[in-house]
Amino acid sequence: MVAQALSIEDRLAINDLFIRYATSMDNGDVEGVVGCYTEDAVLLGSATGDHRGHQAIRAFATRYANFHASGAQLRHFITNIIVTPEEGGAKVTAYLLTGYTQDGQHERLRPGHYICHVVKTEGEWLFKSRFVAQDSPMGLNVK
Amino acid sequence: MVAQALSIEDRLAINDLFIRYATSMDNGDVEGVVGCYTEDAVLLGSATGDHRGHQAIRAFATRYANFHASGAQLRHFITNIIVTPEEGGAKVTAYLLTGYTQDGQHERLRPGHYICHVVKTEGEWLFKSRFVAQDSPMGLNVK
Amino acid sequence: MVAQALSIEDRLAINDLFIRYATSMDNGDVEGVVGCYTEDAVLLGSATGDHRGHQAIRAFATRYANFHASGAQLRHFITNIIVTPEEGGAKVTAYLLTGYTQDGQHERLRPGHYICHVVKTEGEWLFKSRFVAQDSPMGLNVK
Numbered sequence: 001m002v003a004q005a006l007s008i009e010d011r012l013a014i015n016d017l018f019i020r021y022a023t024s025m026d027n028g029d030v031e032g033v034v035g036c037y038t039e040d041a042v043l044l045g046s047a048t049g050d051h052r053g054h055q056a057i058r059a060f061a062t063r064y065a066n067f068h069a070s071g072a073q074l075r076h077f078i079t080n081i082i083v084t085p086e087e088g089g090a091k092v093t094a095y096l097l098t099g100y101t102q103d104g105q106h107e108r109l110r111p112g113h114y115i116c117h118v119v120k121t122e123g124e125w126l127f128k129s130r131f132v133a134q135d136s137p138m139g140l141n142v143k
Numbered sequence: 144m145v146a147q148a149l150s151i152e153d154r155l156a157i158n159d160l161f162i163r164y165a166t167s168m169d170n171g172d173v174e175g176v177v178g179c180y181t182e183d184a185v186l187l188g189s190a191t192g193d194h195r196g197h198q199a200i201r202a203f204a205t206r207y208a209n210f211h212a213s214g215a216q217l218r219h220f221i222t223n224i225i226v227t228p229e230e231g232g233a234k235v236t237a238y239l240l241t242g243y244t245q246d247g248q249h250e251r252l253r254p255g256h257y258i259c260h261v262v263k264t265e266g267e268w269l270f271k272s273r274f275v276a277q278d279s280p281m282g283l284n285v286k
Numbered sequence: 287m288v289a290q291a292l293s294i295e296d297r298l299a300i301n302d303l304f305i306r307y308a309t310s311m312d313n314g315d316v317e318g319v320v321g322c323y324t325e326d327a328v329l330l331g332s333a334t335g336d337h338r339g340h341q342a343i344r345a346f347a348t349r350y351a352n353f354h355a356s357g358a359q360l361r362h363f364i365t366n367i368i369v370t371p372e373e374g375g376a377k378v379t380a381y382l383l384t385g386y387t388q389d390g391q392h393e394r395l396r397p398g399h400y401i402c403h404v405v406k407t408e409g410e411w412l413f414k415s416r417f418v419a420q421d422s423p424m425g426l427n428v429k
Binding site for chain 3: 008011077079080081082093095097108109110111135136137
Binding site for chain 1: 154220222223224225236252278279280
């Protein structure tokens, strides 16, 4: 099997997946986050830690939901999305700016990037793997 | 009447509406701003104040045009646009980063988000309502 | 000859050109940068200096590749892309946020904007001219 060109609908759906994921994280929507991943997906990164499968990713997302429930507003600004077809799906890279507001104070925005692999499962595009790298560490105290 | 799926052309046109609005605000283009709204539109927000109808929105946009004319450069960076079809049009949410440069000094960027409702009027997508929320206040001194 | 409406495929390809250019610059990919321009293209800007043709643009991109090779990570966040068809191609404007991380320190992000003209050459969209303006100077020490 080789990489196939993606339709415009597929490209927009992959774009939407990225944005839906970011806003679900920021809004503390745990199942919204989990639902962006395949059952066997992996989430990797120095800031996020490594998580494999829905159960581990749910625990990860729950920590951010608690952060949100405490009154903090995290924001993932997603730009520079590049979608490259590959065998079985697509490789997707993007830039992120991450910052949060807590107790009325806005923390400085931090840049980083994503390297993801997405697959179409039952008509829906999902993350099979997601790697997050930040250019400099951010002192986000999520427990 | 129920929500209908949007064509790709509609989605791009709604995206363009958001960007055209942001750049019109930043460039001090008063009629460009007003022309993004339906006649009976409402603009709501703690930073912007509440404005109903073209005349009120024109007065609002004029204050920003004066800010621009004074040599200040405001920037609304728009990301994370999500378009959800709804009865009669679409709900659209987006993230913004707002900052400005004045007298050679660039003020720190502030995050926030939009919740908007858009409708297609005579073939053109326009804002029927626009709600702006900033995560932390920005000391923009627009008169 | 007059401006012709652009297909959705053309719009996405122009969008991709912008993103590919930004990430090539940030990753120190010299030929990736050069390949985004027509042979006779011009790059203009107070921060970038003026450069005409592939050879001059290659020298420009090489300085940024050296910056990257030294361990610094530059980031161009691209938003607010507006594509306007014009005779022979399209005018494209966009916003940028630029910042970099060096020795673990992230420098404050700086806003600016682009005014570009793009043409379709042998089926591929390329920059014929590219003007970059920053709202306030950034002390990037690229040699």
